[in-house]
Amino acid sequence: MLRAGIVGLPNVGKSTLFNAVVANAKAQAANFPFCTIEPNVGVVAVPDPRLNVLAEISDSKEVIPARVEFVDIAGLVQGASKGEGLGNQFLANIREVDAIVHVVRCFENDDIIHVSGSINPARDAEIINLELTLSDLAQVEKRLERARKQAKKEKDIQAEVDVLEKLLPVLNEGKTARTVELSTEEELLIKPLGLLTRKPVIYAANVNEDDLANGNDYVDKVRAIAATEGAEVVIISAQVESELIELSEEERIDFLESLGVEEGGLQSLIRATYDLLGLRTYFTTGPKETRAWTITTGMVAPQAAGVIHSDFERGFIRAETVAYKDLVELGSMNNAKEKGLVRSEGKDYVVSEGDVMLFRFNV
16 A cells, blocks of 8 residues: 655644545644644545445445555654754655655645745755755765775675765755656665655645635745656645535535635545555456455556455466446446457456456465
8 A cells, every 4th residue: 555644844734634635533733833743644545436436347245445554753844854843753664655645735724834934936845855864864974974884895785885975966956866866776775774765755735725726836846846856746635625525425526616626635535645656546346345455557457466466476377358448438347248258367467547347366
């Protein structure tokens, strides 16, 4: 399951956003720094209208979507890399997630204090990014010193030394590790370090409800920052999302339409976070349940089967596969079989986005 950490300066809307993402979350949303001391964790569904369509075709009793785990992490302040604020505790929590949702305040509100005294997305983002970069620099320097000593006795360590020496000058310049091009082999060598600035990022520009549809000048500044990093930007209004929780589905639609948007910013955020790591979805469907399964791009059929259960991968024989579009157009699996659109795929088949699959296995 994808784990995404919600980070940002104190009082930018992280915990309000988290409470909206996970309606039953117990994260506080008080107007003071560090109201979130321990990371709060919540699991949310990835919106996918295809599930209900498949469930109707199969007359499924249950629908089970793919899921994303969001972690609400305490606010960061300048000097965290040296232990200021919650410092190392905050940074250790981030190292455990797969992707970072960086919440940036893009709204004016005199009643909600800002830790720096004014609204400035560029400054706020720079504080977070610099602290993460300094923390990574310390990690790389420490590991490089040890690796150089090991390399004198163990020749296979030299490859790790080489990649660390590639990262060191970049981090020294205050740039993120994401800006360094690395091979697959090099990525594996530094993976144990859990470099913070190597993790993919989505900037969540938190706005007032009036700016949800089109953003504002602050959002434009966030987009400029993201463009330099190759990161994504999603416009959200944590306050709007907290209000949506209390509404019925029909009322939610009407409320969003009145704001000029088709879906809530959180739906966009969840989908963007899910896509961020190159994750894909395939489906299983039948009378018992219709379910979305998460895989990474390039997975072959046995690996996809293993996501369900290791026995499926170990004893894989074949995968009866039909494209979602074909199944929906023909209305049933039997019709798809009659038209020859249900394929028998073997061990080398690379699973496509939206495949509907039935695995045959023997253990």
